[in-house]
Amino acid sequence: MPMARAKLTEAPEGMPPDGRKRAVIDAVLPCVDGGRFAVKCIAGQPFRVTVHAFTDGHDALRVMLLWNREGHAVQEVETTLRHNDEWHASFTPSVPGRYNYEAVAWVDHFRSWRAELARRVEPDDIRSAAQVGAGLVEEAAGRAKGEDREALLRFATVLKTPAVEPHEVEALKAMALDPLQAALVDRYPDRSLGVSSATMLPLVADRERAGFSAWYELFPRSTAAEEGVHGRFSDVERLLPRIAEMGFDVVYFPPIHPIGREKRKGKNNALTTEPGDVGSPWAIGAAEGGHKSILPALGTPEDFRRLVKRANELGLEIALDIAMQCAPDHPYVKQHPQWFRWRPDGTVQYAENPPKKYQDIYPFNFETEDWQALWLELKSIFDHWIGEGVRIFRVDNPHTKAFAFWEWCIGEIRKLHPDVLFLSEAFTRPKVMHRLAKLGFSQSYTYFTWRNTAEELTEYFTELSTGPGRHYFRPNAWPNTPDILSEHLHGQGRPAFAMRLVLAATLSANYGVYGPAYELMENTPRSAGSEEYLHSEKYQLRHWDLDRADSLQPLMTRLNAIRRENRALQSNAGLVFFKTDNDQLLAYAKRSDEGDNLMLCVVCLDVRYPQSGWVELDTAWLGLAQPGDAYELDDLLNQQTFIWRGGRNFVILQPGQAHVMRLRRGVRNERDSESFQR
């Protein structure tokens, strides 16, 4: 039918360039702040994307997911509609780095035609539809080449075959719906009216350790074999096999740089020092050097490089603590006075939070007009240690440095070194902690240390694993740090330490301990109510008897082994909590992404008395065929096996004790116990 068609000229004001584009992409998820920040994922693991897309009326849509590694070619994968206009696809970033993804959708006339044809019953309708289809297939042939083109033209000819008798119409419909032919046509769609999602969304793929790691923090200076002697990197080397055997991945040191002498703090944070006081490693810089130097008492750069190499041979990594601040005698203060804030009396403004004063610490002034040089120098500190073989940094109080600096610094470093990881040591307000994670920090400290009751733990870890932060904020749970002896550990012994360790190691895929103090259950605060340790290693050498009979070493070793053997514990995505009828019993479970590993933990939060009660599991989560079916749970911590039945089971636990249990696949059937897969 010939008809008048207006030429497409420039659209009248307010109209889009091509109003014939009818597909709508309403959302591409996950997405952080509309694409302002990158989503995080793990290289080598599938990254799942959901596209909300639809069109007007009943026409069929096709939706593609486009992605690329930055600087590499764009690849495309077709999505599948599950329900509720949500289209799913995934891709696997093979190596760490920055990636992008977006969606493209179009109204697909061939698919619409085919879906309608399948529902047509009247012969005339089928005959007419076949003619329409022939036209669509010929258009597809016009976009194809070679054999495909020939095959499409043959299909079009088939569709044009006159069908008179009822059986001919039947045959025509069947041929028209041939799935092989449909697959061929699908390869040559008309994408001229396709729409793209507005933005290429950024994605950061990290190496596996970003998502699953166990950290062991120690002060190298306290590792000497002999009490009272300043430890050296060679002493740390001696300890490495033990730490590796315990199953840790990361050995993390407080700052290893020269320590300021001016205003040095004495033992227990005293304002004055006594002879021999070693000062706080966070008061960085002295005549012998600053952030790129090593405290001579610890060893030489060569010693450090050997240590890093030895650690790597044992499957360990050395993480350094980078604190962007200076002792008064740091070389920067003389070399770059403009990087600091000056008081009217001609002295540098030290750190303070009135009335508290930190006279041994000079913060950088991020509002200096010389900010560009400051940024470049601070970044070069990371670059220096990367050059020395370090790939993980714990950043001290990043929330007291300019946010824009971190985004730039981490972004620039990862351009060249996408395997470098950053742990944000920010114990501050939630939005600030989240912002740092958005800006690029790979892992973040958490409020775990202050979450104690079943209600607190459930609420907090549910938020971490299901809230919007799950796409960019990777929690790293620490039961203690050199700064934090949390109040619920004060004066406590084994049950409290064991319990908090199990919680950290099983609730969070990333966790860490301030190792020697935790192994030996160091529990005396400097004063009642203080979170500081008495005789804190921050201000003095300590000597740790790691061979002590009551050390937590065996429990740590066992927990780390369980974590490595069970994929469910290597991610936070599959975390769920279950009800118990006793608020001193916390029950939760993790399921691996593929659903083939299910771990169930029940922890006694009471550190003084045994507790018992009923745990209410979700039978759907258990995958029971019948609600009352029996199943076996292997307690990997206590080397026991339990037979439970249905959703409701009774538990009795000693103070601080925990079951860390793996559900055996397959359900135990009393009448046919062979169906059970051991």
Place this chain on the structure above:
Amino acid sequence: MPMARAKLTEAPEGMPPDGRKRAVIDAVLPCVDGGRFAVKCIAGQPFRVTVHAFTDGHDALRVMLLWNREGHAVQEVETTLRHNDEWHASFTPSVPGRYNYEAVAWVDHFRSWRAELARRVEPDDIRSAAQVGAGLVEEAAGRAKGEDREALLRFATVLKTPAVEPHEVEALKAMALDPLQAALVDRYPDRSLGVSSATMLPLVADRERAGFSAWYELFPRSTAAEEGVHGRFSDVERLLPRIAEMGFDVVYFPPIHPIGREKRKGKNNALTTEPGDVGSPWAIGAAEGGHKSILPALGTPEDFRRLVKRANELGLEIALDIAMQCAPDHPYVKQHPQWFRWRPDGTVQYAENPPKKYQDIYPFNFETEDWQALWLELKSIFDHWIGEGVRIFRVDNPHTKAFAFWEWCIGEIRKLHPDVLFLSEAFTRPKVMHRLAKLGFSQSYTYFTWRNTAEELTEYFTELSTGPGRHYFRPNAWPNTPDILSEHLHGQGRPAFAMRLVLAATLSANYGVYGPAYELMENTPRSAGSEEYLHSEKYQLRHWDLDRADSLQPLMTRLNAIRRENRALQSNAGLVFFKTDNDQLLAYAKRSDEGDNLMLCVVCLDVRYPQSGWVELDTAWLGLAQPGDAYELDDLLNQQTFIWRGGRNFVILQPGQAHVMRLRRGVRNERDSESFQR
């Protein structure tokens, strides 16, 4: 102290233009899809904005909310920090139209200084701080003029006064902290390092009726005084005072255009007609005209204009139904054949959803190359009726027309006529309905019609009032429409109709009824399980005896009066549901924005048997001083007053009956009944 300062040149690659900007705006809320779509509000009512903003460290921030009406000057209002880095401010768009808003934040050195000074105790620290403060105040003076400048210089001089004796230092500190001086300095901040939120967020302010309205739908052709006679606009005029007295705001008509003769449907949607069959008003267009014409049997354009005027005099508005589709004999089909899809046999493709066919309806082909002309013509339909005095349109099945068209069409119309409202008649999938609301529809039909149980109603209305859609999707709840006699009304009488009416009118600030059929409780489906009415007005004239003794008119009148008298019912923002121990009893409440109007509804969902049970109110919601305090509830529907006590109270209701109660302010105290404010 003189120091080397690098000149600010262009920033090295990857660095921001000015890295000294330390304030961070993490979010400006509400915000729909990152600012891609407008948030909706009501002109004359405060629009509340929350800004998530912070900076590194402990410095003080100032955060401003900037806003303007499009084409008008930008205004600024300072926000206040409540908690958790959330800063609040509001502004009131005075008239309907498009507005924008954004936030600006900066680190405020004067405020930081003042906050720190307040906590300083050592005389030397206070002396030093006063010197620093003097510098800041002098800088502020440099930005001020006239008297303010002089006053600031005087304040700086005060700060520079030497303070030797302890009492002098005390006095210096007190003067430095003088709030009047602080307010003066605050007027001249250093905003040079201020940051803006990335986007000016769009906001649409509508007139009040967009958020609060009661609709009454009727077929003008069925309004003749005499049975069997085709009703005219003059007949509708006769009914208007009654509808106005019933408290409705909007009288809405199905399409009033000439009805196609070709393929016209007979009574009860029959494929063939009998003589005198009037056809479906949605089969638009015939020889005498199309979407801009009036069916001659209804009256003349002059009659219509008089009707609109008469309605307005009574406080009513006439809403028209615009259905973007054509009968086969619509003039468009001949004039613009390129706007339709053609079949190989040379006929126009009618609407179908195989195997269903709608031969009397031709849809427009929104993929026509002549789309620009099509869009312009379709928009001109609205323009035509706006010219005739119409300000509200109910749009038929907008989800079967191109989405991009709606965004353009509504946007363009509202540029000139920001008072024009659009109701989206899309009963389809959730994301599609939401998209239409985002694109500009002022109100939307809902799933209310199919939500029956307490659980369904609670879940759905909680989603509507608290989900992300609350910023752009305004529900309009209809217990029936000419298309939908929902199954739970089939064969039901007064209890079911009364109950569904109360639910619609109290759960949703916008609601409507297909009036005559609802008043008279029309309840016979065309066939069992069908949602179509038997003898549907869509295909034939009906005669409604509105004076029937059992009409729901009194209940409708009472409900509309209650809605008008109680601001809580004029919005959905304050909706909460309360638990009952009987799932046939639904309890919910609404609170006005200012908290001065509290309405509590308890509805018996059982339409056959009386139900009783305990309602568990939230005593915090009630505002009780003591959990067991007594309070009075006036049942405005049944003209009763109840004295309830505490959170838990017993209710007994007849089938379909409801309490619609207002909480009296003040709590009845047994020992001091005078404290009760009547």
